[in-house]
Amino acid sequence: MFDLIIRKANLPDGRTGVDIAVKGAKIAAVEPQIDSPARAEIDATGRLVTPPFVDPHFHMDATLSLGLPRMNVSGTLLEGISLWGELRPLLTKEALVERALRYCDLAVSQGLLFIRSHVDTSDPRLVTVEAMIEVREKVKPYIDLQLVAFPQDGYYRAENGVGSLNRALDMGIDIVGGIPHFERTMDDGRASVEALCRIAADRGLPVDMHCDETDDPMSRHIETLAAQTVRFGLQGRVAGSHLTSMHSMDNYYVSKLIPLMAEAKINVIPNPLINIMLQGRHDSYPKRRGLTRVRELMDAGLNVSFGHDCVMDPWYSMGSGDMLEVGHMAIHVAQMAGLEDKKKIFDAITVNSAKTMGLEGYGLEKGCNADFAILQAADPLEALRLKPTRLGVIRRGKVIARSMPCIAELSLDGRPARIDSGRDYVPLS
């Protein structure tokens, strides 16, 4: 007797009509037809059932603060940072917790159950850190939240940067962050990468740095990050977030850099929505896209996963907690529209991101955690195209969110009365 069987599901790997049986919090079987009974069944005929979405780069302490205390007029990264600096002294723990919990509600409804969030450690009050640690505990039953100690104003550049970051780690933050391109000089940036990797090695923690989030082709901190990763034996435990300067780098230099990153097993985290919005702002025309070299990094065997980064905060006024929106933008900006390309993009918001975050028990195999999203789409390609309704979201075998399918009723002579965009609106041969 199983607790739950999801019937006739389409899986991301292309299998169709598969039954998934759940016992307790785990997947007990994944087979073409399971004859045993279950306490509950969900008919997923023709629907994609995927492991939940994973966001490896977010700012939970800033989300839903749009307009506080004012809007970002220039729309640039640097005005966003200074605007956040205006808001920071006004932040209260209660408001931070409330905004984060509301975002997590939205995330669950979108089938997004794993989030890595950077937490600003620049204000020595560390109210952001206290708040996000509380949120991490509160959402634990439904979202795995990893926290990165992020010195937004610079590890060396901010007055209390060094002490505050280390105190945040002492308080229980999971991961060492950094922002080398925002330090006063290239040399300070290089020194910060070395110091932060040393801290990670000493404390046995992973590293995830905002790295080279600039259009300056000479911003090459990723080279130092890869080299220090090898030096401290941190291979596979280090992520380089953004890496937008790679877009503008000299090709010959990149031909040496990418193999070095592969040697260090750097996890690459571009943020397509934010990169296309914030980069190239000093360009006239032609304007650079500013997204890092996604296809080339994937081809070199690096683990590339996409982050949402921001939702309605000083840097980005848009966003909906939907990782399919992130993947949708990546397809366009990275110009990865082929069938195999799109499968890789879907991986970048699911399995690759799970690898970046070091998640255990993630996937659709027997023995994995019974965590799923059921989509009103037939396959990953359709999911990326439609950003469809999440019909069901299941965590450790329990349904934690449901939505009604989106069906349009038509009043057209001689035409269908209803359209299910996920099933009916497909290319015709």
Ligand SMILES: [Zn+2]
């Ligand atoms: Zn970020």
